[in-house]
Amino acid sequence: MGTDIHGYVECRAWGPGLAPGESAWQSAISLSVLGTTRDYPAFDCLFGVRSWGRWEPIAADRGLPADAAARTVAELESWGGAAFGVTWLGWDEVLAIDWDEPALPRATDIARYRRLPDQRLELVHRSVWSRGFARASGVDTLTTDPGRISELWDEGTEWHVGNTVFRAERARRRDAVPPPAGGDGNHKDGDSSWEPVWSVMRTLAGVHGEQHVRLVVWFDE
Known part of the structure; x- marks a missing residue:
């Protein structure tokens, strides 16, 4: 419903x-x-x-x-x-x-971007909590609550894996x-x-x- x-x-x-x-x-x-x-x-x-x-x-x-x-x-x-x-x-x-205006701090997500040939970042997913992010960050995404993202990392923290960029960020209105x-x-x-x-x-x-x-x-x- x-x-x-x-x-x-x-x-x-x-x-x-x-x-x-x-x-x-x-x-x-x-x-x-x-x-x-x-x-x-x-x-x-x-x-x-x-x-x-x-x-x-x-x-x-x-x-x-x-x-x-x-x-x-x-x-x-x-x-x-x-x-x-x-x-x-x-x-x-x-x-x-x-x-x-950003979302409330507890709404911090991990966004996934793709780096383009001209070095611009293209948004792939607004919010991920995947094995790929686990490998990049070293965090166990199976046992760690994604609701704790804002406690674990400052907004703007990035992880780079090849052309993939993960970033802790809050959505804007x-x-x-x-x-x-x-x-x-x-x-x-x-x-x-x-x-x-x-x-x-x-x-x-x-x-x-x-x-x-x-x-x-x-x-x-």
Whole structure:
């Protein structure tokens, strides 16, 4: 059984039934339309759902906004007791995320890289605890708990075996959730299922303002 995400991008704008100049939160588009899929690293990093204790989540367990759009409320209520982890995240908060913030120290992993002919390192696996690493480091990976990596080695410690490089390192937020395209030099349009969400929020913020766009989500298993 897996965990799925549901919800809406909302924006604060004029709508039917409001007087001229008035505004209220409106359900702009459903995550189902945007093709948002199961993404456990992102669920953990952003919302603290399916957490392995690797991140300090950005927006965990905030509940449903008191002024949530009627359509959002109705959709959430249709899930009944199956829905959990209800929370929300503002576009202004997305823009303020430090995408280079590392995971918590206990989440240190051993990454495996391949050294290319031009001496650049190409990531092969984000996290390994293999016989190959055992031979390179001298540690018994069968009896040593990988949860102790941060106790055993400083972040950045490396082991070199031919063109293979093992490195003790922590993931950055950008590794769990690719940031909005155009927000940094390391991300391109279409790199993740989150880019459609970021793109819609960015567009709405350009019309209604950064503080008037948010993502309201919940989960089910």
